[in-house]
Amino acid sequence: MNHPQGERDLGEVSQARITGVDIRMINVPLGQPLETAAGVFPALPMVLVDLETDAGVTGCAYFSACFLPMMLKPIALLIDGLSEMIIGDRLAPAEIDQKLRRNMRLVGAKGPVASAMAVIEIATWDALAKHRQLPLCELLGGARQKTPIYQTIVSMDPQTAAEKAIESIEVGYGGVKCKLGQADPQADIALLTAVRAACGDGYPIMGDFNQALSVDEAEQRMESLDELNLTWVEEPTLADDFEGHARITEAARTPVSIGENWQGIADAQRSLSISASDLVMPDVIRMGGITAWLEAAHLADEAGVGVSSHGYSEICVHLLAVAARSQWLEHVDVLDEIFLDPIKPTNGVALPSPKPGVGISWNEDAIRRFLVKWR
Numbered sequence: 076m077n078h079p080q081g082e083r084d085l086g087e088v089s090q091a092r093i094t095g096v097d098i099r100m101i102n103v104p105l106g107q108p109l110e111t112a113a114g115v116f117p118a119l120p121m122v123l124v125d126l127e128t129d130a131g132v133t134g135c136a137y138f139s140a141c142f143l144p145m146m147l148k149p150i151a152l153l154i155d156g157l158s159e160m161i162i163g164d165r166l167a168p169a170e171i172d173q174k175l176r177r178n179m180r181l182v183g184a185k186g187p188v189a190s191a192m193a194v195i196e197i198a199t200w201d202a203l204a205k206h207r208q209l210p211l212c213e214l215l216g217g218a219r220q221k222t223p224i225y226q227t228i229v230s231m232d233p234q235t236a237a238e239k240a241i242e243s244i245e246v247g248y249g250g251v252k253c254k255l256g257q258a259d260p261q262a263d264i265a266l267l268t269a270v271r272a273a274c275g276d277g278y279p280i281m282g283d284f285n286q287a288l289s290v291d292e293a294e295q296r297m298e299s300l301d302e303l304n305l306t307w308v309e310e311p312t313l314a315d316d317f318e319g320h321a322r323i324t325e326a327a328r329t330p331v332s333i334g335e336n337w338q339g340i341a342d343a344q345r346s347l348s349i350s351a352s353d354l355v356m357p358d359v360i361r362m363g364g365i366t367a368w369l370e371a372a373h374l375a376d377e378a379g380v381g382v383s384s385h386g387y388s389e390i391c392v393h394l395l396a397v398a399a400r401s402q403w404l405e406h407v408d409v410l411d412e413i414f415l416d417p418i419k420p421t422n423g424v425a426l427p428s429p430k431p432g433v434g435i436s437w438n439e440d441a442i443r444r445f446l447v448k449w450r
């Protein structure tokens with residue numbers, strides 16, 4: 076991996092101005108419901124953002140972790156309100172981000188507020204990269220490097236998951252992740268055993284407890300996975316219990332990964348400072364955007380910790396191409412339909428789009444079908 080991060084000033088500025096922000100809400104039905112230890116989701120609500128400029132380029136970004144349709148409208152309204160603050164401003168991601176943070180200081184830039192700010196920051200980076208006619212990774216000082224890509228399997232049924240694992244290998248994924256944390260520990264083992272049998276020894280398999288266990292339970296359940304040779308296991312206990320995760324990480328043989336619920340750089344610092352996990356996987360939206368994600372990746376590098384992505388694969392394939400110690404790009408194919416050219420794995424890896432910007436093009440036919448009216 077190259078290590079260009081930090082060699083480029085992230086305070087990129089353009090004289091182009093932001094002229095408007097178009098916000099759409101969609102609810103994408105899933106052929107296979109998303110099964111997790113925190114609930115089953117039959118559809119994925121998303122907010123799509125198109126940031127318009129007077130330079131003739133449009134910055135695209137999206138928020139796909141609303142989970143409940145009731146969250147769509149609040150998130151869209153937040154993005155709408157924040158957008159009004161930046162109409163007429165220069166296309167400068169750091170300036171925009173600082174302005175929004177200043178304006179929202181008394182409200183508190185956490186949770187959905189932070190997510191709404193992050194979507195705008197990402198759209199600003201996309202527009203700027205398009206304006207410069209560079210793929211995002213090149214604007215960020217890197218090159219179109221490939222990153223190993225794995226598919227997250229959304230079914231907890233052993234046979235369905237094993238079939239999806241075989242399909243994933245055939246399509247070109249370099250690994251698969253299984254959702255764990257079922258009430259009966261043996262159900263997790265049965266799922267992983269079926270997927271291991273389908274994939275063969277040595278094929279990378281990850282697991283994800285989605286915060287389902289107490290620290291004591293997690294220590295026992297991690298031990299029961301020892302023989303399965305997993306690449307990592309995510310969030311065995313509550314995401315913000317860094318001390319608990321440090322205890323689990325210390326005791327477990329299988330590497331532990333957390334970070335998808337870090338809410339900004341202070342969480343990254345606190346988590347890394349006590350070695351809460353062996354590996355990290357910050358979420359670009361929950362971190363607060365591209366600049367904050369890269370900062371977290373830089374902290375992970377300084378701590379000697381490998382970094383992977385969480386969701387948002389079209390965007391994160393650029394960030395992982397830039398980050399030192401980058402490891403795995405997560406992808407779930409359930410949202411592929413809304414993009415004209417979704418991320419495609421080849422021989423276990425994925426490449427950033429060669430197009431200027433992130434490389435997202437909305438599939439307007441699909442979006443029209445999934446559109447949710449909000450005003």
Ligand SMILES: [Mg+2]
Pocket residue numbers: 283285309310335
């Ligand atoms: Mg996870």
